[in-house]
Amino acid sequence: MSLLLTGIAELTTNDPARGDGHADRGDALLGVVRDAALVVSADGLVEWVGPADEAPDADTRRDLGGRAVIPGFVDSHTHLVFAGDRSAEFAARMTGTPYDGGGIAVSVAATRAASDDELRALVAARVAEMRAQGTTTVEIKSGYGLTLDDELRSLRIAREVTSHTTFLGAHVVPPEYASDRAAYVDLVTGPMLDAVTADGPTSLAESIDVFCEPHSAHAFDGDEARTILEAGRAAGLALRVHGNQLGPGPGVRLACELGARSVDHCTFLDDADVEALAAARGTTVATLLPGVEFSTRSPYPDGRALIDAGVDVALASDCNPGTCYSSSIPFAIALAVREMGMTPAEALHAATAVSARSLGLDRRIAPGQPAELAVIDAPSHLHLAYRAGVPIVRALDL
Ligand code: NIG
Numbered sequence: 001m002s003l004l005l006t007g008i009a010e011l012t013t014n015d016p017a018r019g020d021g022h023a024d025r026g027d028a029l030l031g032v033v034r035d036a037a038l039v040v041s042a043d044g045l046v047e048w049v050g051p052a053d054e055a056p057d058a059d060t061r062r063d064l065g066g067r068a069v070i071p072g073f074v075d076s077h078t079h080l081v082f083a084g085d086r087s088a089e090f091a092a093r094m095t096g097t098p099y100d101g102g103g104i105a106v107s108v109a110a111t112r113a114a115s116d117d118e119l120r121a122l123v124a125a126r127v128a129e130m131r132a133q134g135t136t137t138v139e140i141k142s143g144y145g146l147t148l149d150d151e152l153r154s155l156r157i158a159r160e161v162t163s164h165t166t167f168l169g170a171h172v173v174p175p176e177y178a179s180d181r182a183a184y185v186d187l188v189t190g191p192m193l194d195a196v197t198a199d200g201p202t203s204l205a206e207s208i209d210v211f212c213e214p215h216s217a218h219a220f221d222g223d224e225a226r227t228i229l230e231a232g233r234a235a236g237l238a239l240r241v242h243g244n245q246l247g248p249g250p251g252v253r254l255a256c257e258l259g260a261r262s263v264d265h266c267t268f269l270d271d272a273d274v275e276a277l278a279a280a281r282g283t284t285v286a287t288l289l290p291g292v293e294f295s296t297r298s299p300y301p302d303g304r305a306l307i308d309a310g311v312d313v314a315l316a317s318d319c320n321p322g323t324c325y326s327s328s329i330p331f332a333i334a335l336a337v338r339e340m341g342m343t344p345a346e347a348l349h350a351a352t353a354v355s356a357r358s359l360g361l362d363r364r365i366a367p368g369q370p371a372e373l374a375v376i377d378a379p380s381h382l383h384l385a386y387r388a389g390v391p392i393v394r395a396l397d398l
């Protein structure tokens, strides 16, 4: 049965074709249609979009009562497969203890000790929590297993809820390899990668990621990260990088050089990094994760300067037990607007269209596209940041 959605005060389509003719820059960027209607086909695809007074008939109709409708958020960076609790580490950071990646080992131990069903239930609860806040697409990384079997298990459990899975065996060097880092890099690029791609390059993981961070004793330096990313690319995986999170470093430039889909964090950038990102526009997205700066008491990256330099900027949650146990994209949007100089329209675009592109997806509301929608209990998307902390947005169940 096809469904006609009416009562949409403002529809964000992310469709550049609908952006034409808008005097307002934000409306143009978002392809806003006011007093809109939408027809969704029986198989969940958008069939028609436009002004309500031109809407065709459908089998059924639903009136959204003057709410705003947006594309569902695409959270392109999360670590949802973990067990255990690190709230004390967060509390210590709030009184001055810096983050150095050492706490990851705590989550690794708890995750290894958890049963498949426990992990499955934790992931399901986190995905449901995200949907309840407007996220309809999620990327999930492994990285709290760090043995061949535990990494495969994490990826399998992640694959049960999303096709956008990322192999992060190179999250940190696990404690048992602390005295032989090279052996761990060999394990990741050899047996682990072979197992991840055994049934076909993307049968279990779409991408490979590495925590490239010379400022952490636990993470990987530029040379190690290059080895890992090149091996992943040769095995047929797309590339993602955790880069420049704790200080200046090689991650951003390496990601751009290797044609990664995304380099994430980008907290400490110099001019050469910004130039590399601008030159990589269309290939490599800079994914900003302001929930991390919030939860680690770090300086926020300058989103305004990146956009003005011509960089593709995405926003994601980085939901993880260490640096940001928030699954909320509306929170990330509010921080981007308040702390990073992004306009509300840029922040929404970054958390939908641009984050989608970093996963190889098209997140427009246009005929033929999946009807992945979120609805806001407010007449415009401006309320996402304006009403920070208030649960006004959720995925629209059709
Ligand atoms: O994206 N920086 C590396 N990994 C995660 C944090 C992981 C953790 O502390 O558990 C991040 O910030």
Ligand code: FE
Pocket: 077, 078, 079, 242, 318, 320
């Ligand atoms: Fe991360």
